[in-house]
Amino acid sequence: MTHCSRRRFLTLAGGALLAAPLAGRLALAAPGDWPQRPIRYVVPWPAGGPTDTFGRVIANELATLLGQPVVVENRTGATGAIGVRHVARSEPDGYTLLAPNTTSLIGNVVATPEAVDFDPLKDFTPIGLFVDSSVVLWAQASTGIANFAALRERARDAERPLSFGTTGGGSVSELSVEQLARHFGLNLLKVPYKGTAPQVADLVAGHIDIGVADYPVAAGHFASGKLVPLLVIGRQRLPELPEVPTNFELGIEEPDFTIWNGLFAPAATPAPIVARLREALAVAARSEAFRKVAEGQGNRPIFQTGEEASARLRRELDSRRKFKEQIERGVPAA
The missing domain is CATH 3.40.190.10 (Periplasmic binding protein-like II)
Structure with a gap:
């Protein structure tokens, strides 16, 4: 082996050894150069509540898996609509995510559709729903x-x-x-x-x-x-x-009226980034750290993503809109 070849071999071998402890993180590395900077994780409810508690554990797990800080930002007001609207209007680049619950994303739209000024189906891509609460x-x-x-x-x-x-x-x-x-x-x-x-x-x-x-x-x-x-x-x-x-x-x-909590990205977020986020969230939602805060006391960890999550949103929107219409029209219950 020549001196040059031997040096190249040692360099490659050393790189492989350094990479070994980070295998879990690299396995979840996103395509291209994403993420290269901290990710904002917007919670539309005050600190200390259930959505915030779930969100902080998920954010911490995602940070470890993706290799970049995931910073929780509480943007509150209007029953969560302010934070939701902010993310709906953010760049779909994978650096701004939304952690809503049923009330902020579905309940708001049904109760005051004109005031909230966002569409949960058109303005967002579901990464996944990770806990149900009754x-x-x-x-x-x-x-x-x-x-x-x-x-x-x-x-x-x-x-x-x-x-x-x-x-x-x-x-x-x-x-x-x-x-x-x-x-x-x-x-x-x-x-x-x-x-x-x-x-x-x-x-x-x-x-x-x-x-x-x-x-x-x-x-x-x-x-x-x-x-x-x-x-x-x-x-x-x-x-x-x-x-x-x-x-x-x-x-x-x-x-x-089961209440879910989940993670969403703005619509038009590149598919490879969405796929990588879903992969990372699947791991985070099944972690021991998350189970400690999301299991019991009326809560149940779940993981619903892709079409399953979208179908649930469509069903809930449709059924709640019909229910609201029945109440307003005085239609007797079936």
Whole structure:
């Protein structure tokens, strides 16, 4: 072997040895020169909430897999619409991503389509949905309502309507109970609140009869005997409440008010970058770090991407728009 050839051989061999510890990262390296700088990961909700918590773990995992920092940026306001709109108008170069949930991407469009000024199907490419969350319908213990069957009986025969709290027009707390009222002919009175905390506080205090809340928010009051779980709003029972049925079991299939969280890129993001992001997200969503924050307490890790995710978005948009139209026109539930 000549001196030149030997030197070239040693250079190549040394490069291979250096690359070995980074094999996991390089296996997920994007085509071309992407990414060559930090990636912005826009969360349209405040820091500390569920979407932010899920997003920060996913962002950290993606940073390791892609070899560049993935920086979480909270752009809040208008029930998530401000952050969503910002990403919709960003360059489709793979350096600005969106981490929405059902409310910010689907609920907004159905409730106020003109005001939000974005289209979840035309303005975005889904990288993947990575967690499903179900809320629970609770009763104040002093009402004596022990299960959903008792609620149905009480709400149909009561001289006065039972009161339920809602955290805003178009929210899951409003629409899911409206869905139950229409389906079963329940006599209910809506009481609006400016957030989950005051709603749950009044529910615990007995100022309202029933209300919807995340399991972690109400779990302490359930343990103390102040709240009673009646129904899981979703398609699967919660391990924490194995005896509590779902609205799906009661024959209510659409709209599905399960709340998902996911990752999206602006429309027209190059296909090779989308493919690489999906590959990386698949790994991140199955990581032990993510399972620790996304499993239990009403949450369930999933991974839906490509056409599966797009089909779910189309179905949810269609079913919620039809539901809204039925309410506005006063059409009786089927």
